[in-house]
Amino acid sequence: MAIYKLPYSDLNQLFAAIAANEKLYLPVDISEDEAAFRLWKEGDQMTKKLNTLRSAKDFFFPQVQPLAKFRRQGQTIEIMDDRTESEDFVIFGARACDVRSFDVLDRVFLEEPVDTQYQTRRQHSTVVSLACGRPGETCFCGSFGIDAAKAGGDVQAWHDGDNFYLEPLTDKGVKLIDSVSSLLTAGDQEAVDQVVEKIHTILARLPLAGLKPQDLRDKELETFNSPKWDELSSHCIGCGSCTFVCPTCQCFDIEDFKNGENVERYRCWDSCMYNEFTMMAAGTPRKTQKERFRQRFMHKLVYYPIKNDGMYSCVGCGRCLRKCPIQMNIVKVMKALEEEA
Amino acid sequence: MQEELIKRAVELMEDGTVNRVLGWQKGQFVYDITPAVFTSADELKENFVYNDFCGDNLSKYLKDETEKEGKVLVFLKPCDTYSFNQLLTEYKIHRENVYAIGIECYGKADVELLRRKGIDGILDVKNENGTLKIATIYGDEEVPMMEAMAERCVNCKSKKHVAYDELIGEDGEVLDSNRFDMVEKLEQMSAQERFDFWQGELSRCIRCNACRNVCPACTCEKCVFDNPDSGLYNKAAADSFEEKMFHIIRAYHVAGRCTDCGECSRVCPEHIPLHLLNRKFIKDYNELYGSFMAGAEVGQVSPMVDFTMDNDAEPSIVQKGGAE
Amino acid sequence: MEQEALIPKLGVVTEIRRETPDVKTFRVVGVDGKKMFEHIPGQCAMLSIPGVGEGMFSITSSPTVEDYQEFSIKKCGCLTSWLHAMEPGQQICVRGPYGNGFPVEGEFRGKNLVFIAGGIGLAPLHSVINYCLAHRENYGHINVVYGSRSKDDLVDYQEILDSWQNAPDMDVFLTIDREQEGWDGHVGFVPNYVQEVGLDPTETAVICGPPVMIHFTLEGLKNLGFQEPQIFTTMEMRMKCGVGKCGRCNIGDKYVCKDGPVFSFDKLGELPPEY
Secondary structure, rough: OOOEEHHHHHHHHHHHHHHHHEEEEEEEOOOOOEEEEOOOOOOOOOOOOOOOOOHHHHHOOOOEEEEEEEEEEEEEEEEOOOOOOOOEEEEEEEOOOHHHHHHHHHHHHOOOOHHHHHHHHHHHHEEEEEEOOOOOOOHHHHOOOOOOOOOOOOOOEEEEOOEEEEOOHHHHHHHHHHOOOHHHEOOOOHHHHHHHHHHHHHHHHHHOOOOOOOOOOOOHHHHHHOOOOHHHHOOOOOOOOOHHHOOOOOOOEEEEEOOOOEEEEEEEEEOOOOOOOOOOOOEEEOOOOHHHEEEHHHHHHHHHHHOOOOOOOOOOOHHHHOOOOOOOOOOHHHHHHHHHH | HHHHHHHHHHHHHHHHOOOOEEEOOOOOOOOOEEEEEEEEEEHHHHHHHHOOOOOOHHHHHHHHOOOOOEEEEEEEEEEHHHHHHHHHHHOOOOOHHEEEEEEOOOOOEHHHHHHHHHOOOOOEEEOOOOEEEEEEEEEEEEEHHHHHHHHHHHHOOOOOOOOOOOEOOOOOOOOOOOOOHHHHHHOOOOOHHHHHHHHHOOOOOOOOOOHHHHHOOOOOOHHHHOOOOOOOOOOOOOOOOOHHHHHHHHHHHHOOOOOOOOOHHHHHOOOOOOOOHHHHHHHHHHHOOOOOOOOOOOOOOOOHOOOOOOOOOOHHHHHHOOOO | OOOOOOOOEEEEEEEEEEEOOOOOEEEEEEEOOOOOOOOOOOOEEEEEOOEEEEEEOOOOOOOOOOEEEEEEEOOOOHHHHHHHHHOOOOOOEEEEEEEOOOOOOOOOOOEEEEEEEHHHHHHHHHHHHHHHHHOOOOOOOOOEEEEOHHHHHHOOHHHHHHHHOOOOOOOOOEEEEEOOOOOOEOOOHEEEHHHOOOOOOOOOOEOOOOOHHHHHHHEEEEEHOOOOOHHHEEOOOOOOOOOOOOOOOOOOEOOOOOOOOOOOOEHHHHHOOOO
């Protein structure tokens, strides 16, 4: 589709123009170390950091989400729907990995029966992606066929230092571009191609550039029984860092907050790394951290692909590589399983 | 030093003193080091690493390791030896099943501090006389080691090994560090300023439990936060105060047992300075009950469980509305 | 917004029967007094008391019952204790039905069937047995081998005596673990009894009960010449959503809440043994 251009120095005008119509979320610095998506307000600058610590899944699958309220009096129960319809909003500056994660999550939450809260947020969102000018050594989105230079979404964007380039890819994207067209001029494909080529050169030099996932769909039992899991999981401390920063981890819990006769039922993130995740009155089928660790990676590399035509439930964003307290992660798992094959 | 550690570990395995080694394993980059147990000389030679990024405190792993058959060799940095002693004091590890080698440490680097400087795409890091020479895909960088060092190391409390079977390298002294400077700053804040500080920090908590799970003082078989019957069980914040409850309760639970090893802050994915909560307790102990350092000796009794009528402590923190 | 699968509908518990010292059967209808949904034998539903808990239970009544659903529930945790303590007339939150159910209109059609249950394991089979009896012409001979710790722990005992034991072309074999006064029937464990009652290895078998009982019964059936594809069971895992999304009830790539709970042993054998 057509490419539009705007001087980099006018970016704040673009943000203001979008924010005049709908909510705009932008990755901004929240501390010296970390960036996060925040509701844009005048003066906010887009972060120069590679990515946000928390992934963009929060927009569609927030950590805590109300489901229903109940009032219990004597033998009667009143059920009150506590869901909210989403407003229109724009996510600006999502990276290619996070954009792909929405496809991964769609296959869980939009499969029948549709998760209505996820759906309303997806329907009301417009995603403007941004190509990665400076990918890090922990990046391996290319392993999953993702191109960090063409980040996808409803509009994909690049910048070359001087100019910001935008290309709408969907009807939603065209609508967004139309709404801010007074700020934009026609962009040239050649300039974009140059940015893309420059990024591709960097991507090829990344230390994890050659990493390719194995197709393990017909090796479910073999992979499950691999002796590698003992060693890989042996020092996992069983926290949920990897799951919570992961853009594709979507396990959740449903719990009640009690306040006298009023009860709020909510849905919140959960982690298969936690020991009580599968706990029943009679015990748990995943007794040690090995089983829990294995479950997480089997899900991403084997179970999910079996269910979803070979698509992996990992997008190579590298957050777990940066955040695991003991530096154990999916790349080490993939390499160990590869070694064995 | 790495080669020396490997050589000694191999000797101790070969002479039958130990049958395995708890140490640090190489990753795919220079900094992503994983705790690991090595069972052969070959494994050690191939994968054992000791460098500027070996920050992990290995002592908590001894809780499970010393339950196993045979003796395990562990390498302990000076600050790790305090955790080791504290775990011994609490009968969490079997001393007879571990052979501890104290190793000297001049502070560990934190790769996140390099990233803070905008350095990314890191391919290699070499320490040349206190300067980190960093190769990245975007070119070479130089950073003084002091600027890449974790806060707990910049404000190192002790270079002294308080427990070991043998030492490799020099033993040091307990240091007169500046570790309470930030606590003092917090104390000097107004109640509102202090509340705002913690609100800002703790609001980022994602409740991943990394701080709790890595903490050598958190060794409960079942944590109150995982127990549906405790009244504290929940995985989500009921309100904006909820996460503070988690961290404040946890700080109380480890008070008098926390050795200020700093693992909680190291592993926090949100860089919340959790160690400051613990340090406030340590500072209060020192001021109210006389100098006390958890883990300094095996068998020490924490002031909180050793009340005598002579204790003339009326801590400011019990006053309504907080300290003046 | 559309109806959300995770938000329950309101039902009423109209009748509570004590089956055994720790099992009660609860009859549930909608607030309009009618049956809340249609189901397939072997399917489950989520029952919840807000503030107490929510749990997945198999639907014990046959789909051929037109007016209500029933759930036989063993007291073992927080929610089930609460349910056991409540009185008829209590409103309850219900969502479902969930799961695949038994292939009553598929592989079971025209077959001789044997249902083997231990303890509360009869609950999920109760629905399918009564469904088969209601559509008698579609199925061959029916055997039921059922055992429990004691006579008092036999679920649906009265119905077994009054109805099943008198049903045409149906045999019921009861056993209890230990001798007991007032019991002149068989004494012994289910897996052993299964070997003795003269099963024909062409029958289609369904096993439900504690893991140990399932394990030994399966071994026994194989010794008799049964093949894994003709032996079915129904699985139990911790569940939260019931719709294949919350991620905790999987056995390998299959979600018990959605792809199960009914599996044949040949299919189960292809999955990681993590249950």
